[in-house]
Amino acid sequence: MKGKIIRVAGPLVIAKGLTNVKMYEMVRVGNLELFGEIIGLDKDTAAIQVYEETQGIGPGEPVYPLGEPLSVELGPGIIGQIYDGIQRPLTQLAIKTGDFLSRGLSLPALDREKKWDFEARVKKGEYVEGGDILGVVPETSALEHRILLPPNLKGKILDIKSGSFTVEETIGILEDEKGNRVELKLMHKWPVRYQRPVKEKRPPVIPLITGQRVLDTFFPLVKGGTACVPGPFGSGKTIIQHQLAKWADTEVVVYIGCGERGNEMTEVLIEFPELKDPRTGKPLMERTVLIANTSNMPVAAREASVFTGITIAEYFRDMGYHVSLMADSTSRWAEAMREISGRLGEMPGEEGYPAYLASRIASFYERAGLVYCLGRDKRIGSISIIGAVSPPGGDLSDPVVQATLRVTKVFWGLDARLAFARHFPAVDWLISYSLYVEPVSEYWRENISEDLYELRQISMAILQREAELQDIVRLVGMEALSPHDRLILEVARSIREDFLHQNALHEVDTYTSPKKQYLMLRNIINFYRKASKALDSGVDLEAILKLPEREKISQMKYIPEKDIHKLEELIYLIDRKLEELREGIKQYA
Amino acid sequence: MPKEYTSISRISGPLVFVENVENVKYGELVEVKLSSGEIRQGQVLEAYEGAALIQMFTSTQDLSLQGMRVKFLGHVLEINLSPAILGRTFDGLGRPRDGGPSIIPEKKRDINGSPINPYSRAYPSEFIQTGISAIDGMNTLVRGQKLPIFSGAGLPHATLAAQIARQARLLNEEEKFAVVFGALGITFEEANFFIEEFRKTGALERSVLFINLADDPVIERIATPRFVLSCAEYLAFDLDMHVLVIISDMTNYAEALREISAARKEIPGRRGYPGYLYTDLATLYERAGRIKGRKGSITLIPILTMPEDDRTHPIPDLTGYITEGQIFLSRELHRKGIYPPIDVLQSLSRLMRGGIGEGRTRKDHGDLSNQLYAGYSRGVEARELAVVLGESALTEEDILFLRFAQEFEEKFIKQGEYENRSIFETLDLGWKLLRMLPKSSLKRIRPEYLEEFWGRE
Numbered sequence A: 001m002k003g004k005i006i007r008v009a010g011p012l013v014i015a016k017g018l019t020n021v022k023m024y025e026m027v028r029v030g031n032l033e034l035f036g037e038i039i040g041l042d043k044d045t046a047a048i049q050v051y052e053e054t055q056g057i058g059p060g061e062p063v064y065p066l067g068e069p070l071s072v073e074l075g076p077g078i079i080g081q082i083y084d085g086i087q088r089p090l091t092q093l094a095i096k097t098g099d100f101l102s103r104g105l106s107l108p109a110l111d112r113e114k115k116w117d118f119e120a121r122v123k124k125g126e127y128v129e130g131g132d133i134l135g136v137v138p139e140t141s142a143l144e145h146r147i148l149l150p151p152n153l154k155g156k157i158l159d160i161k162s163g164s165f166t167v168e169e170t171i172g173i174l175e176d177e178k179g180n181r182v183e184l185k186l187m188h189k190w191p192v193r194y195q196r197p198v199k200e201k202r203p204p205v206i207p208l209i210t211g212q213r214v215l216d217t218f219f220p221l222v223k224g225g226t227a228c229v230p231g232p233f234g235s236g237k238t239i240i241q242h243q244l245a246k247w248a249d250t251e252v253v254v255y256i257g258c259g260e261r262g263n264e265m266t267e268v269l270i271e272f273p274e275l276k277d278p279r280t281g282k283p284l285m286e287r288t289v290l291i292a293n294t295s296n297m298p299v300a301a302r303e304a305s306v307f308t309g310i311t312i313a314e315y316f317r318d319m320g321y322h323v324s325l326m327a328d329s330t331s332r333w334a335e336a337m338r339e340i341s342g343r344l345g346e347m348p349g350e351e352g353y354p355a356y357l358a359s360r361i362a363s364f365y366e367r368a369g370l371v372y373c374l375g376r377d378k379r380i381g382s383i384s385i386i387g388a389v390s391p392p393g394g395d396l397s398d399p400v401v402q403a404t405l406r407v408t409k410v411f412w413g414l415d416a417r418l419a420f421a422r423h424f425p426a427v428d429w430l431i432s433y434s435l436y437v438e439p440v441s442e443y444w445r446e447n448i449s450e451d452l453y454e455l456r457q458i459s460m461a462i463l464q465r466e467a468e469l470q471d472i473v474r475l476v477g478m479e480a481l482s483p484h485d486r487l488i489l490e491v492a493r494s495i496r497e498d499f500l501h502q503n504a505l506h507e508v509d510t511y512t513s514p515k516k517q518y519l520m521l522r523n524i525i526n527f528y529r530k531a532s533k534a535l536d537s538g539v540d541l542e543a544i545l546k547l548p549e550r551e552k553i554s555q556m557k558y559i560p561e562k563d564i565h566k567l568e569e570l571i572y573l574i575d576r577k578l579e580e581l582r583e584g585i586k587q588y589a
Numbered sequence B: 001m002p003k004e005y006t007s008i009s010r011i012s013g014p015l016v017f018v019e020n021v022e023n024v025k026y027g028e029l030v031e032v033k034l035s036s037g038e039i040r041q042g043q044v045l046e047a048y049e050g051a052a053l054i055q056m057f058t059s060t061q062d063l064s065l066q067g068m069r070v071k072f073l074g075h076v077l078e079i080n081l082s083p084a085i086l087g088r089t090f091d092g093l094g095r096p097r098d099g100g101p102s103i104i105p106e107k108k109r110d111i112n113g114s115p116i117n118p119y120s121r122a123y124p125s126e127f128i129q130t131g132i133s134a135i136d137g138m139n140t141l142v143r144g145q146k147l148p149i150f151s152g153a154g155l156p157h158a159t160l161a162a163q164i165a166r167q168a169r170l171l172n173e174e175e176k177f178a179v180v181f182g183a184l185g186i187t188f189e190e191a192n193f194f195i196e197e198f199r200k201t202g203a204l205e206r207s208v209l210f211i212n213l214a215d216d217p218v219i220e221r222i223a224t225p226r227f228v229l230s231c232a233e234y235l236a237f238d239l240d241m242h243v244l245v246i247i248s249d250m251t252n253y254a255e256a257l258r259e260i261s262a263a264r265k266e267i268p269g270r271r272g273y274p275g276y277l278y279t280d281l282a283t284l285y286e287r288a289g290r291i292k293g294r295k296g297s298i299t300l301i302p303i304l305t306m307p308e309d310d311r312t313h314p315i316p317d318l319t320g321y322i323t324e325g326q327i328f329l330s331r332e333l334h335r336k337g338i339y340p341p342i343d344v345l346q347s348l349s350r351l352m353r354g355g356i357g358e359g360r361t362r363k364d365h366g367d368l369s370n371q372l373y374a375g376y377s378r379g380v381e382a383r384e385l386a387v388v389l390g391e392s393a394l395t396e397e398d399i400l401f402l403r404f405a406q407e408f409e410e411k412f413i414k415q416g417e418y419e420n421r422s423i424f425e426t427l428d429l430g431w432k433l434l435r436m437l438p439k440s441s442l443k444r445i446r447p448e449y450l451e452e453f454w455g456r457e
């Protein structure tokens, strides 16, 4: 069964003599026993992608098949962890082997010693099916870990007990349909390249609230939706991903640092335990799982990291939670595929990427969605995926961007010029879109306000008009514009600066509730409407623009959530001032 | 004793193919002995059963299919390390270039290093004062950061890098940096400029230099930055020193990589650079940083010249995707006679916010730099508009901003090559310039700070 290496080329190893291995089966490679995965079979040779640096490995060394595909361990203890691309716990690795990563180490992803308090929710004699909740473990103060019957099982509970268990101890016995006795445990394993089954996919319609104004109000995402965030370097992809990881209203967050900077993971590790979820008041780290396969870590494990992350996300979705998954950056993931494919000598497609690039990307985003989970209780769960894309030179014709846009429903296009102008988030309002605006507007109508959708549409129209007017100004100067057009320019500026611009680093501005977003936009558009009227009645534009109350509009973003009644008052104040200007005109006449 | 082989079957560019060999390991160091007795080094790029593809570190000139002896050394390319390395100059492959003895190793390290466990990193947040306003005030450098200089042919990046090396220090601390300098394919003059700089300022004893000049073998450059960074890791994490690494010019490195890729007939990526250029650069740049519980640090300033001043060229582009910002040099400012010609609008320090503010520099630093940036950006825009439509098309306020942009370039960005401004001088200078603008237009500054600093002369 043991095979023999016949070729080593970077992360790719070719071996022969591995009879009976399957595609995507795990192997250990060479005398150092590095982790690898079978990615190609050709007569008597097998192509293996190795998850660790292959330096020092050579032909003649052994390859040991492990008999199972790359899998993740699922059970209590995942939350708050930082794993590498194949779910090795980086914290434990650091303790065991020091500050630099060494090779050939296998450490269990879940702590084997730790005892968890398990409270059974099914009874002896009950019939259960895959996905049913056997019981719960309070994993963190923010999250109840629901222990599910693994998807492929079904039968009668012969025994189950509450109490304190490690992840490997038996919590109960199931008699399956064939009459076999199956031991139930707090953990189970799942192969990462296989989607976990669900009962039924549903069209996603509930907005995913991120607290980011340009996203929530202009280009909303939904729970179970998918978004693509492309942009050149320094345009703010990572900050958007971090903001979402912090403020998105999902119960679990899986953050994949895929081929990006080490310090960005450190930042999360330092910041998240300190930050509190605005809804639960619990530390954000207590709902977060980190996967870190940074740019200097082996590329094959980078390829795997995305699957490791999504499988963990599916596991929490199956419990009936809303999960959001951020992948920063999917371009590095695609490049990992390209590198392996190139070494395999596969026929390249566009830009050297493998021909299956688009289908791989599609099958990843397909794992998002709002679903009825397995199990008898019709739980609802969801995974939303937000993928950053880093195209060369910011060029959107890049194959990874294009393949991603074909399968995602929200496009937040980051623009270099906006980033230079320090307009953050640098989401370009002229090219970005959300295909969820219609369903979300239903939700807005019922939960926020009748007219939010209308306000958004007007704002978009004003911004479009601004772009046209700016072209004119560039050619012939400001003089050519009518007072009404100049008002539009002013209002557009206000929408951009007072609403869309949002400083992630400001303690208040970093998060805006939907209600406050609505009030802010309403005040801006109300100003526009009343000012137009005033112009129509002959009020001088300068007089309108000089109103000191406009200052209050630009300060709206810094008003804390607890004081938002001040925004309600602002509308009356502005109305009154503009009315006064109109009165002034009348008296004159 | 490793076996010697004579069975070279193919030589192409920097690549050598050897057959009938045994037990070859991927990445292992190879010595090829010429008939003249000269020994050249290479490494195994692909290991087959009974054969090996070798990438030479030096030229393949004079190599032939006959009469060569190839030896596989059983280990990867290593660097010899001991404290005696300080003050020494080596060539691009780590051999003494200063006539001194070889380093007697206390430690030997694989030049490729190992990735830092992301969990073990400490977040860089200690302000480094470079004495240069455009950096300290607007694009603050912190200890452990990787901040490249994006330059162009003929721009004064060397002068700037030398000034940084000379002046860099922590606030309230007299601790000095060790400097590790890597020359990659630069001219003798430029390399000599650095060496003389270090000598003049007495920094040479605290420096280690690895020099591969323009006329040295191109492919040696693949190894040089790895020697540089391995040396830096040793100084920082074994000897607890704060190390400033300057590597110039990364463009030459990327070109060497391209050459090897082409010789291997790999599918070329953009502009012929290999698809793995990003990953390859990342394995270098990510070696900078800080580690929890360790005293030392590696701050990395790679210099690269952008072909045709194009920032979307793969080398600056991929670098920008890896590093924590960039210092961008502008030909336009250089032409105007402004030194350092730092284009503040295109530059960025992503780690700035952790390194500034109350207790680090001064509480108004963040707002002030945002405001200077906004004001300058508006002024530059007004200037562009004025070029097309004339100043008469500008509003009164825009004209003020235009004047401000002018002064900002002349007074704030521009400074002497030997002028070392304290951060407080830089900040006060910023305030002085802001006073040219209407106070009400300074929206990026918190009202409290505006009150406190506006009236202060």
Ligand SMILES: Nc1ncnc2c1ncn2[C@@H]1O[C@H](COP(=O)(O)OP(=O)(O)OP(=O)(O)O)[C@@H](O)[C@H]1O
Pocket (backbone or CB within 6 Å): A231, A232, A233, A234, A235, A236, A237, A238, A239, A240, A260, A390, A424, A425, A426, A502, A503, A504, A505, B320, B321, B322, B349, B350, B351
């Ligand atoms: N919402 C924001 N608020 C304030 N500053 C921001 C915001 N977004 C981005 N920035 C600024 O832009 C810088 C770059 O952002 P970020 O690191 O997210 O870029 P990126 O697109 O991920 O770049 P890369 O592709 O190189 O990783 C940040 O360091 C910060 O200074």
Ligand SMILES: [Mg+2]
Pocket (backbone or CB within 6 Å): A237, A238, A239, A260, A328
């Ligand atoms: Mg990023």
